Amino acid sequence: MPIGGINWQALTQQQWRAEQLEHNLHRLKLAAPLAPPVNLLHIWMFWGRPVQSDNEALWLQGIILAHVGMLLFFTLLALAAWWLEPRPHWQRVRQACVSIGILGTLGFAALISSIDQLVTSNITPLLVGCTLVALVFLHRPLSALLLFAGTLGLFIWGIGQTQNDPALLLSNRVNGLSICAIALALAWSQWRHFAKIQSQQQRLESQQQLLEQQNARLSYLAEHDPLTGLLNRRAFGEIVNHELLRAERNGQPLCLLMLDLDHFKQINDHYGHPVGDSVIRQTASLLASQVRASDSLARIGGEEFVLLLPECDLQQGRQIAELLRQRVEQQLRRVDGLELGLTVSIGLAAIPAGHFCSYASLYAASDRALYQAKHKGRNRVEYQAPA
Template sequence: MHIGGIDWQTLTQRQWHPVQLEHNLHRLKLAAPLAPPVNLLHIWMFWGRPAQSANEALWLQGIILAHAGMLLFFGLLALAAWWLDRRPQRLRLRQACITVGILGTLGFAALISSVDQLVTSNITPLLVGCTLVALVFLHRPLAALLLFATTLGLFIWAIGQTQSDPALLLSNRVNGLSICAIAMALAWSQWHHFVKIQSQQQRLETQQALLEQQNARLSYLAEHDPLSGLLNRRAFGEIVTHELLRAERNQQPLCLLMLDLDHFKQINDQYGHPLGDRVIRQTAALLASLVRASDSLARIGGEEFVLLLPDCDLQQGRQVAELLRQNVEQQLRRVDGLELALTVSIGLVAIAAGQACSYERLYAASDRALYQAKHSGRNRVAGVPLN
């Protein structure tokens, strides 16, 4: 609902309460220690001042007692705010401290303004107190309405105890109403600005989170094959180049396996590409479940996969290749209820410990080994050391 350009549903929502609480406690921690020196100054200025009348004597006594009470009150409040600032888990105590601080400030403002009526019609303390509370602290609109309405009621009653002139009494009550109304408007304006800033901040954080998710997604897509979820050709090439240098430096062997599903084109031609895609995904999942965390598995196009085995010699590489071949033959015999009898041919190439080699040379050798496996009858492993 909008009234006067203000979205009251937004302004009264409680979602900003934690931020509001933190803001108010921080302001209280800063403001409360400033009050005791001011109270001491007032006590010093009024202490020992000779009274010219009974009303003035009562006024001096009331002012000194009020400021002495405020001195003690704000001193304890400053200590409490400092203590609670270090204990964020004390939510109820934090809220209680802020509430007591606000009510105490307004109560003292109404009290001193009423005491002043013994010698003057001035109600400046009420104006100062209401303005400070409206500007320093954040109040939800309904809370601000209740707070300043209560302050006005207290002031109207208290001033009736000290102001005997009917005209001045009416004038000051009307002025008190104006002060509380202005303070309430200031509090609403403060809250509206606070909600606007917090909403903008929340939108920025949401947009930032979405941007980070999109960047992560784009980074993933840049390095992974979208169908199988495995590394793509470019990312795999970078990993192999790095691993070749590391293997040479650490004097470790390394194997590269190139895998190709046998007669895959016939599956696409006979059953369609959707089934072919499911075959690719299931093959990728099976292969990924059989390799080590230190190995790198990629799909480099169509039905071709490559597997890098760091710290693995020719004999170990052949064992891994046979394990993969057997699992494909056994576990991918049926796909989606269809008897496909999938098999895989694997070309294996190994480099000896400390042997220098480029990715292009290693890739070409594994491709030749795969060609040999295909032309030797398929569903087999062909592997040789790199010369």
């Protein structure tokens, strides 16, 4: 169940694994180079120090060897993190590098604290190591529990080998338990903060994606007819104006066809609007399948369609218009199992190469031609020159 806005059960699963790894590897790349100078300083401070007992000599030797080991370990770790960060495809190696860095840090912290018991009851290295690991790296709740529990177990065993005073041994073990518990709490707090940020990021990304989809849908609806998916009147007008300017600039011909289904009102009245809508959709699909990629087809209302034919002269325009008329007559005789015998009347207007007229004049000419086709009996192609 969600606690404090976070689903803790979900957090133990694999979500955000990539983000966690990127965070940890980047932090390792920044933190690992800081350790070798500290190790060198410790080695310099302890090197050649006079000793007064066998225990102190053993302690001094252990501290120096531990810091030499840490110096080599963190140097190699820093180089590995630097090399792996720009290589996301090395997923397992990157994860192994981070895990080795975390385990090594905690292991050295427990080791040095255990060595210190030879001459002192100090367990500061364990405190520093656990705190750094908890704050620098991200740990899933269960992983953090296992990690610090293992560190506590290693520490309890280690100081049992070096601390001979029963009271100090008990005190340090209790203090070690407190340190690991505090580190666990810090790790859980870090993960909870990270989880909240990731959840918010996901919600924002989801909302952004939804907004983009809605904007794309609105943009599409603003330019397309919802029934057929063809361009609408406004979008078609913008394309025609652009093509008219291009035709004038390049000295190319251009044709405009206006197509109107014959006796469409009778279909709606006799068979109902659902059949009428099906007729419109199938007509649009048929026309779209016959035009070139450079052509523009639109539904401008009811059963009326317009087709712009760039780089097309009058003769070619007539041929295309006649082909479309025949296709409608032949392929749309039956629609949804009904014998409708659809036909289409087409008005054609053309601009010869080297000439120019406005869209309004071209549209008016094709409209007059369509009226003429209707007046002469329908199911035919007629031409009118723009004024």
